Amino acid sequence: MQEETLSPPKPPEKLDRVVIRFAGDSGDGMQLAGTRFMESSAAFGNDLATFPDYPAEIRAPQGTLAGVSSFQVHIADWDILTHGDEADVLVAMNPAALKANLREVVAGGLILANEDAFDDRNLEKAGYESNPLTDDSLSNYHVMTAPMEKLTKLAVAGTGVKGRSVLRSKNFFALGLISWMFNRPTESVYGWIEEKFGADTPVGQANVEAFRAGFNFGNTTEEFHHTFEVAPAKLPAGTYTNITGNQALAWGLVAAAKSAGLTLFLGSYPITPATSILEEVARLKHFGAKTFQAEDEIAGVGVSLGAAFAGHLAVTTTSGPGVALKSETLSLALMTELPLILVDVQRAGPSTGLPTKVEQSDLMMALYGRHGEAPLPVLAAASPSDAFEVAMEAARIALTYMTPVILLSDGYLANGAEPWRLPDFDDLPSIDITHTTKPNGPDGVFYPYARDEVTGARPWAVPGTPGLEHRIGGLEKAALTGNVSHDPDNHEMMTAARAAKVAGIANDIPEVEVFGPEEAKVLVVSWGSTFGGVRAGVKNATTAGYPAAHVHLRYLNPLPRNLGDVLARYDKVLIPELNLGQLAMVLRAKFLVPAITLSKVQGAPFMANDVTDKIIELLEDKS
């Protein structure tokens, strides 16, 4: 009987890109489903970008809007820059997930709903008066439903999984169904389940069965017979891995320590969304890396400063509130002129703010948030994989110039993933530093505050080195000897010397390169994680007949030496930032350009369209 109703499967429809968002309750395992989909797409050869979005509460009330967790994957057969403005496919595990995500689904997009969860109770919790799956309110979308809970129950019967655990596997059902629809290879999912849970455990088996049931449901259900294929991307030749920003950062720090021939020391206190850097380095003890989970943020930077004094490559990782607590120690690191990297994985503030959401609002704090005249080099990563290089560069600057350095990342980079074309790890730039072992003054005298003529750096003589015993501290230092000095002229000279040292780094960093057509009248300037969205927005505007140029800054202090000249070449300068215009304020002050801010503080990254629309608006405005 079934045979008759089954039509032969149609050949898959070819797409060049698709954006799929898995959304459900925070207990529904959507991060896991999305991550697995990403991995099998990577294995298939697509280019991809992801955007995990989850609530701050570990267990927000079930079924409510506050408890919705989602994971968006953008896959394409070409080189993509963003996680996608809008989703083409939304997997909605319950009414709240549908409601919270619907406005980010493209008109005409596909909604795949778990119909079992659309009962009166869940509808009410999500604030629906009637069932959107049946009341025609979704007529602008293509809606498909599956009884995911019922079928998961049936599938896992016999695996030994009992009670509440049975429904845990429903994310694998959804993953199986989507994998079928998008012709994903299944081996990587099975392999992962086996590695994670074991092939013969009840949970492992239940997940396999649920996945298979979802896959077969697509295969055997008429409604789902339309499948899609996104071909592998023609990415530049090379070996790739998928990497999140925090992972890349951790590996970059490990690589930097290796390049410098130093031990990596990471002293940190857990804080969202920076914690996984500490977790990653903690499992790399076989590299000789030392990690220290401190009693608080202040101790985290304190132990690191101690380790820096004693000769390690010292790092502390945190997010905004932690930077506030570490600021006094950062000033001490600046005064003692010791190399130290502070990583700020920014999140939406102030105060506890939106701890799991992205924002770029710590720029001013990074640049100026210290007492006294306290300039520091500040760098920002542009994409998850870029964090590797930026970590190495932060280390190079810290060690070469004997200065604390702030590295800005954010929650979007921290958890978002992208394919990373691997560099030749045997050929990473070496970082040439040496611990001083010989006196540098007459008659065997050691001057801890004698400066290198080129870099302005003082020597790094570590405790344990005979003959170079010296004392450092937070009180103003006399030039050369480093002894305490209250002399007013000395203070003025030392203040200038510290500032000149940091400003001089501009001679040691690349000039900015302008992307975009010659005839562009608008220059878009961005920094940090907005790179992908802004670059895509600039490209789209240009294609649409509104030529725009783009400069993306890795170095926020000192700024690249040609930036002022570049800014002066354009009629209009647009600065999109996930804050109220902090970089714009700096560029206006430094270069007297009437920069225009495009601001967004919704705890979410820019969409390419946000930027395109603004460029068009500026170009059409002839004033």
Next chain:
Amino acid sequence: MTTTETRFTRSDFQSNQEVKWCPGCGDYTILASVQTFLASLDVDREKHVFISGIGCSSRFPYYMNTYGMHSIHGRAPAIATGVALANPELTVWVITGDGDGLSIGGNHIIHALRRNVNLNVLLFNNQIYGLTKGQYSPTSEAGKKTKTSPLGSLDHPFNPVSLALGAEATFVARTIDMDRTHSTQMLQAAYEHHGTSFVEIYQNCNVFNDKAFQILTGRQERDANRIYLKEGEPIVFGKEDEMGVVVGVEGAQIVRVEDVGIEAIAVHDPARPNPGVAFALSRLAHGPSGPTPIGIFRRIQRSSYGDLLVSQIDDAKARNSSASISDLVQQHGTWTVE
């Protein structure tokens, strides 16, 4: 210490910086004791690192011809922890005070103690804020009148020895600035102890809290009030050892030896695994306000954090000899685009 001749004299450990404490300050005595003690060791100057916070006592590193850092208020234990973990060959000293170590830096002190980082913490307790010119500190007696407590302090004070014992310290001692023989013994014991050694030093601030420890240092009073704790000996004190300490369910109590008999007097054993008796002894005096135990309250062996860290790294290296980023990435999973 078996050497009869030492390589160093005190002057080897004196820096060329002028010492700037108030004349008559107890800090001078402690500085002399420490410099003399270090000269007695067969340890090169570059192996010693002095880390301090902020306060009068925290100027100490500037006067030592060793490595040193005068850091920020309260954070010395954290910074010193980083130094000790980076280079286990060093002898790391933390110089702190009652305000620096117990008020703003209280959190770091207790965590250093529980981790048992290899540090020697010298806490100069003068029961006042000296550098800011005389405000009550977390060890000032309740009711103390100072500029910020003109009607008397409402704060109940810490007993630093009780606090350290409660924080799982493996070495806790108390000494007095003026008693150079005893304080040198305590420095020696702290130096020899592996792990965090916590030494409270009663230090007279003759400008803002003079004679705070008079009952322990005054010629008239001291014999009746100093209870020297000596390992393996009954805890007795007084000119004729006529007083003693008994320990029972009510804690430690002072008795006349003749009233209870010498057998009833507690025999001091700082190596007891259970810190209960040491804690009871620490409660005899809160202040000091009467007879006060001086000496080593507790000395037990427990692996230091640094040793554990080194062995964890060694084990990890033995289990996984590949420390190459390429291997790390391979394990993470890769694919190749032709």
